[in-house]
Amino acid sequence: MNRAGHIQGRRTVYLLRHGDSRIDDVRRFIGRSESSLNEAGRLQAKWWHQELAGIPFNGIFCSALQRAVETARIIAQPHHASLTILPGLNEINLGSWDGMPVSEVQQLFPLEYRLRGADLGGYRPPGGESFADLSARVVPAFEKIVQQSHGNLLIVGHAGVNRVILCHLLGMPPANLFRLGQEYGCLNILEYSAKSWVIHRLNIPAETALRGE
16 A cells, blocks of 8 residues: 555655764653754764765755754765755654653653553643644655655654654554654665555664764
């Protein structure tokens, strides 16, 4: 089944999560909060810079958030394709929870936190988006990229963004998105041909960065 509209020709999409951008070891809700890549994140981007240098990309796309732009620019250096920055690929808007430690949200918003757990796809944090909202925003942006491009494409997104794209292609509801691993700096390889999508690889790590080399 073709889950991305009527697309002619073959596409290979290299769907990457931006490199590590954590500022500490505290587990936080991170959505639109801006942050640069940390040292590990830069190593992850440089790893993919080397690993993907021989692939002729016809288009390179990323969200408008700093950590995604920085990752995409590092990887794009050997390529002649221009970088297209798309706010439609921005990470989920977590509203007033954005940037807060999870433990603090649990303490300050106990009822809301429980409601989110009971309806992961549909619950919106105060002033934010649900994962269903995220899917409704991101999937059309992804489909437009694919429809208007050809050949090999690189898309640098976020954990939530990549997961809702993968859920869409797999026919899974957004509520199941955390069943799909998306580590910092990971790569997914998707191929469209013969009116259908195939996910060839999922959550491939940036090896050198993970070994600390």
